[in-house]
Amino acid sequence: MVRSEDEVTVSLHRLAHARAGDKGERLNLALFAYDPRHYDILLAQVTEVRVKALFSHRGVSRVRRYPLPGLAGINLVLDDVLQGGVNGALNLDGHGKTLSFLLLGMEIALPGTQQRKRAADH
Amino acid sequence: MTFLLGSGAGFSGDRTDAAIPVVAELIRRGQPAALLFETLGERTLAAAHRARHDDPGSGFEPLLDELLEPVLADCLDNGIAILGNFGAANPAGACERVRVLAEQAGRGDIRIGHVQGDDIRSRLSSIDLLHWETESGEMPGEEALISANVYLGAAPLVEALSQGAEVVVTGRVADPALFLAPLMHHFGWAWDDWDRLAAGTMAGHLGECGAQVSGGYFADPGLKDVPGLATVGYPIIEVEEDGSLVVTKPPGTGGCVTERTVKEQLLYEVHDPGSYLTPDVVVDLSDARVVEIGPDRVAVSGIRGRPAPERLKTTVCYAGGWQGEAEISYAGPNAFGRARLAAEVLRERLTFRAPPELRSRLDIIGHASVFDSDTGDLQQQTAGQENGDYRLRLAVEHPERRWVERATQELLALYCAGPAGGGGVRRQFQRRVCTASYLVKRSDVEAFATLYDATWNNERSHDHGAQ
Numbered sequence: 001m002v003r004s005e006d007e008v009t010v011s012l013h014r015l016a017h018a019r020a021g022d023k024g025e026r027l028n029l030a031l032f033a034y035d036p037r038h039y040d041i042l043l044a045q046v047t048e049v050r051v052k053a054l055f056s057h058r059g060v061s062r063v064r065r066y067p068l069p070g071l072a073g074i075n076l077v078l079d080d081v082l083q084g085g086v087n088g089a090l091n092l093d094g095h096g097k098t099l100s101f102l103l104l105g106m107e108i109a110l111p112g113t114q115q116r117k118r119a120a121d122h
Numbered sequence: 123m124t125f126l127l128g129s130g131a132g133f134s135g136d137r138t139d140a141a142i143p144v145v146a147e148l149i150r151r152g153q154p155a156a157l158l159f160e161t162l163g164e165r166t167l168a169a170a171h172r173a174r175h176d177d178p179g180s181g182f183e184p185l186l187d188e189l190l191e192p193v194l195a196d197c198l199d200n201g202i203a204i205l206g207n208f209g210a211a212n213p214a215g216a217c218e219r220v221r222v223l224a225e226q227a228g229r230g231d232i233r234i235g236h237v238q239g240d241d242i243r244s245r246l247s248s249i250d251l252l253h254w255e256t257e258s259g260e261m262p263g264e265e266a267l268i269s270a271n272v273y274l275g276a277a278p279l280v281e282a283l284s285q286g287a288e289v290v291v292t293g294r295v296a297d298p299a300l301f302l303a304p305l306m307h308h309f310g311w312a313w314d315d316w317d318r319l320a321a322g323t324m325a326g327h328l329g330e331c332g333a334q335v336s337g338g339y340f341a342d343p344g345l346k347d348v349p350g351l352a353t354v355g356y357p358i359i360e361v362e363e364d365g366s367l368v369v370t371k372p373p374g375t376g377g378c379v380t381e382r383t384v385k386e387q388l389l390y391e392v393h394d395p396g397s398y399l400t401p402d403v404v405v406d407l408s409d410a411r412v413v414e415i416g417p418d419r420v421a422v423s424g425i426r427g428r429p430a431p432e433r434l435k436t437t438v439c440y441a442g443g444w445q446g447e448a449e450i451s452y453a454g455p456n457a458f459g460r461a462r463l464a465a466e467v468l469r470e471r472l473t474f475r476a477p478p479e480l481r482s483r484l485d486i487i488g489h490a491s492v493f494d495s496d497t498g499d500l501q502q503q504t505a506g507q508e509n510g511d512y513r514l515r516l517a518v519e520h521p522e523r524r525w526v527e528r529a530t531q532e533l534l535a536l537y538c539a540g541p542a543g544g545g546g547v548r549r550q551f552q553r554r555v556c557t558a559s560y561l562v563k564r565s566d567v568e569a570f571a572t573l574y575d576a577t578w579n580n581e582r583s584h585d586h587g588a589q
Contacts, residue, residue, distance in 0.1 A: 017346055017382060019339070021391030024164075024257065024559060030389035032382065034345075057499035066395050070411055070424070071385050077393045083496050086165045087557050088442065090483040090517040093492040102493045 006112035013104040016042060020100040025085050027096045029076040029103050036072040043067060045108050046074060054106060055081050055099075076103070125308045126155035127301050127325055127359040130206075131189055132332025134161040138188040140332060140356045145193045147358060147372035149200050156304035157197055159189060159206030160297050160330040167294060168439040168555035170210035171269040181212030186219055194220075195227040198288055205279060205290040205300045211269065213237065213293045217574040220289050235282025235290040239569030242436065242562070243270040249566040254435060254559035261558075262440035268555060269439045272562060274569045275401030275430070277313070279303030282571035291574070294437070296401050298326025301359070309363050319403040320427025321365030327398075327405075328369055328387055328422065329359045335369055335387040336418075337377030350376020367422045368415065379418040388412065388422070401434050403427040433561035442556035446526035448533035448549040449487070449515045452541070458506035460541040461486050461514045467540055468516060471532045480520050480529060487513040513546075519554065526551050 015038045018031045031046060033039045048063040055063075061080040068075060086094045093099075128148050130141035141157060148155040161183045162170075174181025183189070186208050197204050209216040217234050224232035242249065246267070253259075271294035280303050282290045290303070302322040305311065311318045328335050333354045341348040348354070355375025360368040369379050388410065392398050398405040409424040452461040465484045472482060483498070485491035488510055490500040506512070518529040530549050537544060 013345070017342065017386065019386040019390055021389075023391055023393075024254075024557070026255075026393065028389065028391060028393055030386060030392070032385050034382075057495045057497075059495065064394075068389075068395055068408070068410075070409055071388070073385060073389065075389050075392060075395055085557075086163075087168055087439075087555055090445070090481065090496055090519060091492060091494075092485065092487075092515065092517075098492045 008110050008112050009107050010110055011104065012046065012106040012108050013101075015108060016104065018100040018104055020097050022082060022086060022095045022097070025080050025082050027078045027081050027099060029078065029100055030073060031076065031103065032071060032073040039069065039072040041108060041110070042074055046076075046106065050106065051076055051078070051103070054102065059083060123363075124153050125305055125361045126151060126153050127304065127329055127361060128155060128157045129329045129332045129356045129358075130157050130159045130193065130204075131161050132330065132334060132356075133163060134166040134183055134185065136161070136332055138185055139192065141189065141193045143372040143375050144356050144358060145196050145202065148202055149196060154308055156203040156205060157193065158300045158329065159204070159208055160300060160332070161185075161189075162207040162210055162294065164437060164557050167210060167271060167437065168268070168557060170212070171439055172553065172555055174211045175268065179215060182210045182216035182219065183208035186216060187223065190220065190223055194223055195229065198224065198227070198229050198232065203283060203288060203290065203304055205292070205303060207292045207295055207297070207300060209237070209291040209293045211293065213291050214574070216291045218576060220291060221574065221576050233286050233288050234574040235279070235285060235287025235571050236574040237274070237278045237282055237290060237292040237295065237569070237571045239278065239567060240271045240274050240292070240294040241269070242272055242567065243267065245566070246270045246438070250563055251436070252433065252561040254561055257559055259558065261438070266440040267438070268441060271437055272567050273401055273435045273437070274567070275299050276303040276306055278569040278571045280306045283307040285571060285573050287571070287573060290571070297330040298323045298400060299402065301326030301329055302402060305361055314429070316403055316427030316429060317425070318365040318427075320405045320425045321367060322361065323400050323403055323405055323427075324388070324407075324422065324425050325359045325361050325367050327390075328367070328384065329357050331387060331390065332356050333377060334390065335383055336371045336379050337383055340383050340386060346382065348376075348378055352376060365425075369420045369422065370418055379420050381412050381414050381420060384412050384420045384422065399431050399435075401430060403430050433563055434567055436560045436562050438558045438560060439555050440558070442554040443519060443521035444523045444526040444551055445517070445519045445554040446530040446549070446551035447515065447517045448530035448547065449513050450533060450536055450540075450544045451511070451513045451546040452544055453511040454543070455509050457510050457512050458486070458489065458508050460543060461489075461512040462506070463541045464514050464536050464544060467536065468532055472529060475532060476525055476529050477520070480518055480525055482516065482518045482529065485515040485517075487515055491515065523551065
């Protein structure tokens with residue numbers, strides 16, 4: 001990712017909505033761009049590596065990402081992140097239902113106004 | 123002709139007045155229709171088996187009366203089939219309860235379909251089991267084993283409808299099978315018409331969680347606003363003979379059906395969208411499209427299917443010791459410091475008041491809890507606001523109840539021996555039920571439906587009691 005001085009950082013929460021679902025120790029996070037034009041930004045920045053880092057404290061062992069361009073969405077599948085799952089976790093939220101909003105706290109870099117202006121001029 | 127699938131509940135504990143406007147709309151439209159109740163999760167089935175273990179007359183959906191009473195007579199009078207997995211761990215018990223409710227509504231002649239064959243506990247040791255996906259570990263011993271249930275497909279439910287059942291009671295079936303079954307019965311689709319089976323299955327997937335597709339579990343004020351969440355309308359899925367789907371909801375209800383609400387539910391609990399496994403079909407959502415075609419009307423297309431998997435998923439529940447929780451609040455000046463001190467005190471006490479194998483976790487609710495790990499990484503990495511309103515929570519687990527009681531009692535004792543100003547202690551413990559999933563051969567599962575016969579059941583209960 002090329003960093004530029006003319007760049008703004010926003011929370012993923014401003015660009016996308018998400019829902020979490022659980023099966024056993026596996027969590028899926030379905031993420032959708034509000035504006036389909038932001039789908040490429042999600043694809044470039046919500047990577048398996050970054051998601052794994054975001055959930056590393058939860059012991060995640062593997063992250064797989066399934067892009068769905070037709071839905072302007074990405075399905076993320078996280079293994080071993082629930083520390084026992086719905087019937088075994090000590091966490092208040094054994095389902096991991098709240099974790100969609102942990103993902104939405106991720107920081108996303110957007111081109112700043114200068115770059116956007118330049119892009120618009122071309 | 124369009125077939126209408128109305129959702130009456132999306133989980134055990136859902137709103138019990140949700141089905142009323144759905145049924146009113148199904149009757150108003152006068153098209154062939156069914157009402158579906160999905161009330162059985164991994165957690166709920168384990169709880170139901172536990173309940174039946176303690177009381178043989180229970181073990182089916184505890185809210186069955188409240189869910190069915192408001193709509194049963196209307197559905198029976200208007201030919202709207204009701205299908206529900208509210209049988210949970212005791213489908214025969216639920217059948218009997220439905221019969222009583224129907225009798226009270228003046229319909230003692232009700233035909234109830236009883237789906238059987240999901241419970242394979244008695245044969246578990248003699249059949250071929252494979253671990254589900256990445257799971258491993260030993261099968262629990264006979265003394266710990268509580269239940270083993272196969273996720274059945276739609277076939278035995280269709281059998282029940284063909285026998286003339288007006289209400290179909292099941293235990294464990296794949297959730298979408300509740301919705302697929304009336305479609306198979308109505309349209310007569312072939313069992314190898316994979317694209318239609320996939321469309322019908324996804325109609326079920328979209329409807330099975332109730333309001334989650336129509337504005338429930340969606341609102342995020344300022345970004346995703348939902349009108350009338352207090353009276354959110356549960357979904358109605360319109361299905362055509364060719365497998366086209368439209369998601370909508372009863373007029374005059376709250377909530378909304380939009381491209382966004384439908385997309386979130388489309389991938390809910392889905393892993394590989396190109397290969398969503400169900401007992402009846404493998405669904406491919408790679409080219410799925412979701413398009414708003416009118417107010418609260420969303421069409422879903424591009425769903426494809428492939429032949430069903432060879433093996434069926436089975437969930438095994440087994441006793442997993444005891445789990446306990448206790449909480450205490452600290453608020454106002456230096457509340458974070460007092461909550462953290464209380465946590466330190468508890469940690470120290472547990473080192474010599476509980477055995478080393480006690481599994482425990484301490485959250486400071488208001489600072490870091492549900493996002494945190496069992497080891498409290500986020501709690502340690504981030505600084506709390508000094509003043510605030512915090513709740514210290516201890517969660518523990520041990521095979522023996524006495525150690526869970528002892529550990530949570532240590533939190534209670536913070537009242538007199540902990541930091542200043544702690545209050546509002548709540549404490550609870552429960553037996554823990556663990557689950558593991560396996561794959562079984564279809565040939566080892568014998569699923570079928572019969573019309574429920576109260577006389578036969580009563581006689582059998584009597585015989586059983588006389589032994």
